Amino acid sequence: MTEGSSNLSHIDESGNARMVNVGSKGVTDRVAVARCELHMLQPTIDLIQSGGFDKGDVLGVARVAGIMAGKRTSELIPLCHPLNIDQITIDFEDLSD
Template identity: 60%
Template sequence: MSRSDHPSGLSHLDAQGNARMVDVSQKAVTNRIAVAAGEVHMQAETLALIAAGGHKKGDVLAVARVAGIMAAKKCPDLIPLCHPLLLNAVNVDFELDTDNCRVLVRASCGLDARTGVEMEALTAVSVAALTIYDMCKAVDKGMVVNNIRLISKSGGRSGDYLRQQD
């Protein structure tokens, strides 16, 4: 089956425009890695609370890290047309940016497979960021989760991708 039978070139649509799971059976198994990032903007006091580990719910970043890893593993349960994948690795990291009152969230996923892991990395970042929001909403309902994006990907037929601005 071709990459897309739909005139738009979108691989998840058949010739009639119906949603479909892409057939990857003819693709080569390659090592694939994807990195995604996002941000949670908050009040300076909220960021200080996270940094000090003084939140009464516990270690905000430790919980968010586990949530992000779990989310990457559950990606096909959340995104309807994603393939179930056996991930080799998922890493979720945080940087506290006190100058801009935000937590930078970064996730990387890797595997050897016939399809990429971009959605898993993006899902990991999204859920980790939402977990930070959930754990801190009692002290800062004005937090903003934004700028979730793919930073890079390697492997597969489409080749490597590196975001030009970040």
């Protein structure tokens, strides 16, 4: 690769970020998977699992926040074009032993 050239579609010849033209691109099925791992003290995990927080269901609020973030993908990820989203699924798994 020579200086000033790029194989990245969102970088121009001068190395500047740019939005690419997707006007003629056909509709395709896409799947995206995101993962997050949180580490907490066991008493915090116990409170979440028992529903012991005064402000409500922690996992329920986290699920709604995740859905809201998924719907705003093009606003949160730089240079991401708006996409139609058909489904968002948020799952939680307790990995503590």
